[in-house]
Amino acid sequence: MNNLRLYLLRRLALLLFVTAAVLTILFVMFKLLPGNPLSVFIDSNFSEEMIRRQKQLWGLDDPLWLQYVRYMWNMLTFNFGTSFFQMTPVRDIVVEKLLHTGAMIVPAVVLSVVLGTLLGSWLGWRRGSRQEGAVVIGLLALRSVPSFFVGIIVLMVFSYNLGWFPPGGMVSIGGHGDSFLGTILSLDFLYHLVLPCLVLMTREITSPALLLRSTMLEVKGSDFLDILRAKGLPERRIVMHATRNALLPLVTDVAVMMGFLFQGQVLLEIIFAWPGVGRELVTALNDLDYPVAQACFFVMALIILMFNFVADVLYAFIDPRVALS
Amino acid sequence: MTPAHTVAERGGTGRRGVLGTIGHTLRVIMRYPTGAFGLFLLALVVIVALIGPLISPYGPFDVVQTAQGRIARLVPPSSVALLGTTNQGNDVLSQLLYGTRVALMVGVISAIGSVVLGTLIGLVSGYFGGKVDEAIMRFTDVAFGIPFLPFALIVISVAGPSLPLVILLVTLFLWRTTSRVIRAQVLTLKTRPFVWAARAAGASEWRILFVHIAPNVLPLSFLYMAIGVQGGVMLEAALSFLGFGDPNVVSWGSMLNQSFRAGAMRSAWWWVIPPGVALSLFVISVFMVTRAYEELLNPRLRET
Numbered sequence: 036m037n038n039l040r041l042y043l044l045r046r047l048a049l050l051l052f053v054t055a056a057v058l059t060i061l062f063v064m065f066k067l068l069p070g071n072p073l074s075v076f077i078d079s080n081f082s083e084e085m086i087r088r089q090k091q092l093w094g095l096d097d098p099l100w101l102q103y104v105r106y107m108w109n110m111l112t113f114n115f116g117t118s119f120f121q122m123t124p125v126r127d128i129v130v131e132k133l134l135h136t137g138a139m140i141v142p143a144v145v146l147s148v149v150l151g152t153l154l155g156s157w158l159g160w161r162r163g164s165r166q167e168g169a170v171v172i173g174l175l176a177l178r179s180v181p182s183f184f185v186g187i188i189v190l191m192v193f194s195y196n197l198g199w200f201p202p203g204g205m206v207s208i209g210g211h212g213d214s215f216l217g218t219i220l221s222l223d224f225l226y227h228l229v230l231p232c233l234v235l236m237t238r239e240i241t242s243p244a245l246l247l248r249s250t251m252l253e254v255k256g257s258d259f260l261d262i263l264r265a266k267g268l269p270e271r272r273i274v275m276h277a278t279r280n281a282l283l284p285l286v287t288d289v290a291v292m293m294g295f296l297f298q299g300q301v302l303l304e305i306i307f308a309w310p311g312v313g314r315e316l317v318t319a320l321n322d323l324d325y326p327v328a329q330a331c332f333f334v335m336a337l338i339i340l341m342f343n344f345v346a347d348v349l350y351a352f353i354d355p356r357v358a359l360s
Numbered sequence: 361m362t363p364a365h366t367v368a369e370r371g372g373t374g375r376r377g378v379l380g381t382i383g384h385t386l387r388v389i390m391r392y393p394t395g396a397f398g399l400f401l402l403a404l405v406v407i408v409a410l411i412g413p414l415i416s417p418y419g420p421f422d423v424v425q426t427a428q429g430r431i432a433r434l435v436p437p438s439s440v441a442l443l444g445t446t447n448q449g450n451d452v453l454s455q456l457l458y459g460t461r462v463a464l465m466v467g468v469i470s471a472i473g474s475v476v477l478g479t480l481i482g483l484v485s486g487y488f489g490g491k492v493d494e495a496i497m498r499f500t501d502v503a504f505g506i507p508f509l510p511f512a513l514i515v516i517s518v519a520g521p522s523l524p525l526v527i528l529l530v531t532l533f534l535w536r537t538t539s540r541v542i543r544a545q546v547l548t549l550k551t552r553p554f555v556w557a558a559r560a561a562g563a564s565e566w567r568i569l570f571v572h573i574a575p576n577v578l579p580l581s582f583l584y585m586a587i588g589v590q591g592g593v594m595l596e597a598a599l600s601f602l603g604f605g606d607p608n609v610v611s612w613g614s615m616l617n618q619s620f621r622a623g624a625m626r627s628a629w630w631w632v633i634p635p636g637v638a639l640s641l642f643v644i645s646v647f648m649v650t651r652a653y654e655e656l657l658n659p660r661l662r663e664t
C-alpha cells in the first residue's frame with residue numbers, strides 16, 4: 036500500500052509539473068505574438084496617450100515576471116478574463132462549449148466501448164477464421180481513413196442526398212431547450228447527434244475491439260477456463276467469464292481515448308457545425324479573440340492530462356505490479 | 361514490441377549491404393497480398409508526385425475557359441476538365457496532381473526529421489539512464505501533454521501559415537512516440553551479452569551506443585518513419601482543411617477546405633471526392649506496407 040501511495044504522489048507531482056510547463060509554453064507563445072494583443076481595440080485614431088492608458092488598463096506595461104505570475108494564477112484559478120468580442124466572461128463560454136463537446140464524445144465513446152467489446156470478444160474467440168481476418172483488416176483500414184473525410188462522405192450521403200439527417204448543428208434553429216440537460220434529453224438533439232456519433236465510432240471502435248481480441252487470446256489459454264469447462268458450463272457462459280477478465284486493460288484505454296478525443300474532434304466539430312470547444316478555438320483564432328483561444332487551448336490540454344492521470348491511477352489499482360516498478 | 365532477432369545475432373547487416381537489405385525487405389513485404397497492394401499504390405503516388413506537374417493538363421491556379429470563352433466554373437467532369445472544375449474555374453485534376461507532391465513532401469520530410477530526432481533522444485535516454493534519462497523523459501511528458509492540433513493552430517496563427525512551419529510542427533509532434541519506443545528497446549538491448557563484450561573489449565560508451573546498439577534499433581526506427589509519413593500527410597491535410605495551411609500551395613487538405621467552404625458537398629461532388637479519396641488511398645497504402653513490415657520485424661504478430 037505504501038508503494039501505491041508513493042506512486043500516486045509521483046503521478047500527481049508529474050501532473051502538476053506538466054500542467055505548469057504547458058501553461059508556460061502558452062504564455063511564451065502569446066508573448067511572441069507579432070504586434071499588440073490589443074490591436075483589436077486600438078485603431079489608428081487612438082492617440083499615444085490613449086494607447087498607453089489601454090496598456091495600463093490591461094496590465095501590459097507591468098514587468099514581465101509580474102505578468103507571468105498573474106497569468107499563472109488566473110489560469111490555475113480558471114479566471115480567463117473577458118472575451119474581446121462576446122464581452123462575456125471567457126469561463127462561461129468555455130464551460131458551455133466543453134459541455135457541448137462532451138455531449139458528442141461521451142455517447143460515442145460509450146457506444147464504441149460496448150460494441151467494440153462485443154466485437155472484440157467475438158473476434159478473439161473466432162481466432163483464425165476467415166471472417167476474423169477480414170474484420171480485423173477492415174477495422175484497421177477504417178481507422179486509417181481520415182475521419183474528417185468520412186464525416187464529409189457521411190454528410191453528403193445521409194444528409195444532402197438522402198435527407199435522413201440534418202446537415203450539422205447540435206439542435207434545430209430556435210430549438211434550444213431551457214437548460215443543457217433539457218437540450219441533450221430532447222429528441223431533436225439525438226437526431227443531430229446520430230451522424231457525428233457514427234463517424235466517431237467508426238474510428239473509436241477499433242481500439243477496444245482489437246484490445247479485447249488480443250487479451251481474449253491470452254485469457255483463452257488460462258487454466259481457470261478449463262476448470263469452468265470441467266464444471267460443464269456451456270460455451271456461451273465461458274465466453275462471458277473470459278470477457279470479464281479481458282476487460283481490465285480496457286479501463287485505462289477508455290480514459291486515454293476520452294482525453295484524446297477532446298482535442299481530436301476539432302475537425303468533426305467544424306464539419307458538423309457542432310458548437311464545441313474545438314470549433315470555438317478555431318473561431319477565436321480567426322477573430323483574434325485571444326483570451327478565448329488561450330482558455331480553449333488550456334482546458335483541452337488540461338483534460339488530456341487529467342484523463343491520462345486517471346488512466347495511470349486506475350491502472351495501478353487494477354494491476355498493483357505497476358506501482359512497484 | 362521486440363524484434364525477433366537482433367542484427368548482431370544475425371551476423372550484421374554488413375553481409376547483405378544496405379541495398380540488399382532494402383531489396384530483401386521489399387520482397388518480404390510483397391509476400392503479403394496487402395503489403396504488395398500497398399507497395400503498388402505507394403509507388404503510384406511517388407510517381408505522380410515526381411511527374412505530376414508534367415502530366416497535369418493545367419497549372420493548379422489556371423482558370424479553365426469554356427469554348428465560348430467564359431470561365432468554366434463548377435463544370436462537371438468532361439473532356440475539357442477530366443475531374444471537373446472548382447468555383448474559381450480551376451481544374452480539379454491538376455490541383456490533385458500538384459497536391460500529391462505537397463503531401464508526399466510534408467510526409468517524408470517530417471517523418472525523416474522526427475525519426476532522426478526521436479531515435480537520437482531515445483538512444484541517449486535509454487542508454488545513459490539516470491539523471492539524463494529522467495530529464496529527457498520529463499521533457500517528453502511535457503511534449504505529450506500538449507494537444508497537437510490546438511497547439512499547431514495557435515502557432516500558425518501567431519507566426520503566419522507556411523509550408524516549412526507545417527513541416528516543423530508535424531516533426532515536433534511525431535518524435536515523441538518514436539523516442540519512447542526506441543528508449544524501451546535500448547533498455548533491453550543494453551543488458552545483452554554483446555554489449556558487455558564490447559565494453560570488455562574497451563569500446564567507449566558512445567561507440568557502444570552508435571556502433572553496437574543503434575544498428576539494432578534501426579529496423580524499429582524505419583517502422584516509425586513509415587508510420588510518420590502517414591501521420592505527417594494526415595496532419596498536413598487536417599491543418600490545411602481547417603484553413604491553416606500555406607495559402608500559396610495546393611494540397612489535398614486545402615482542396616477539401618475550399619470545396620467545404622464553397623458548399624461543394626451539396627453541389628459539386630467531383631471537387632470533394634478526389635482529394636479525399638487520394639488522401640485515404642495514400643494513408644491506407646502506407647498502413648498496409650507498415651503492417652507487413654511490422655510482421656516481418658515481430659513474428660509474434662503472425663501467431664497472435
